[in-house]
Amino acid sequence: MKCRVVFDNGRADGRFSSEGELNCDGNAFSLEYVLDGDKCRLCYRGGILTQRRCGKVNLDMSFSENAETGCIIKDGDASGRIDIFTGKLNAVTDEGGVKVFVDYTLGGERSTLRISAEAVN
Numbered sequence: 089m090k091c092r093v094v095f096d097n098g099r100a101d102g103r104f105s106s107e108g109e110l111n112c113d114g115n116a117f118s119l120e121y122v123l124d125g126d127k128c129r130l131c132y133r134g135g136i137l138t139q140r141r142c143g144k145v146n147l148d149m150s151f152s153e154n155a156e157t158g159c160i161i162k163d164g165d166a167s168g169r170i171d172i173f174t175g176k177l178n179a180v181t182d183e184g185g186v187k188v189f190v191d192y193t194l195g196g197e198r199s200t201l202r203i204s205a206e207a208v209n
Contacts, residue, residue: 089109089110089111089207090107090108090109090110090207090208091107091108091109091110091119091185091205091206091207091208092105092106092107092108092205092206092208093105093106093107093108093119093121093203093204093205094202094203094204094205095201095202095203096201096202096203097199097200097201097202098200098202104123106121106122106123107121107122107208108120108121108205109121110185110186110205110207112181112186114181115132115179115181116131116132116133116134116181117131117132117179117181117186117205118130118131118132119131119186119205123141124143124144124145125143125144126141126142126143126144126145127141127142127143128140128141128142130188130203132179132186132188135152135153135177136150136151136152137150137151137152137177137179137188137190138150138151145163146161146162146163147159147160147161147162147163148160148162149172150172151172151174151177151190151192152174152177153174153175153176153177154174154175155173155174156171156172156173157171157172157174158170158171158172159171159172159194170194170195171194171195172192172193172194173192173193174190174191174192175191175192175193176189176190176191177189177190177191178190183207184206184207185204185205185206185207186203186204186205187202187203187204188201188202188203188204189201189202189203190203
């Protein structure tokens with residue numbers, strides 16, 4: 089389904105919105121959208137949230153509550169892996185879309201992120 093995607097990290101400059109394509113399957117979902125010209129895909133299944141971004145910035149990230157995972161950057165000299173610790177991960181799906189909350193630490197910096205994808209007609 090076509091949807092409006094909103095990412096919000098709670099900072100003054102930390103809100104982004106885009107159009108996307110959402111596919112739900114029970115409590116699992118996949119969401120495709122464009123960020124600064126890059127193709128992105130966000131997937132949730134079995135308590136694990138993954139994000140893939142391809143274009144000017146290339147990265148793969150995964151989040152799993154109370155677990156250490158990683159962010160893999162594939163960008164020339166800046167390539168490598170950064171550890172992610174996810175303290176809280178909550179994803180809710182319904183007929184109107186999805187809502188996700190993530191509280192995580194990446195490279196020593198704690199962040200929160202709210203993601204929503206709501207169906208549009």
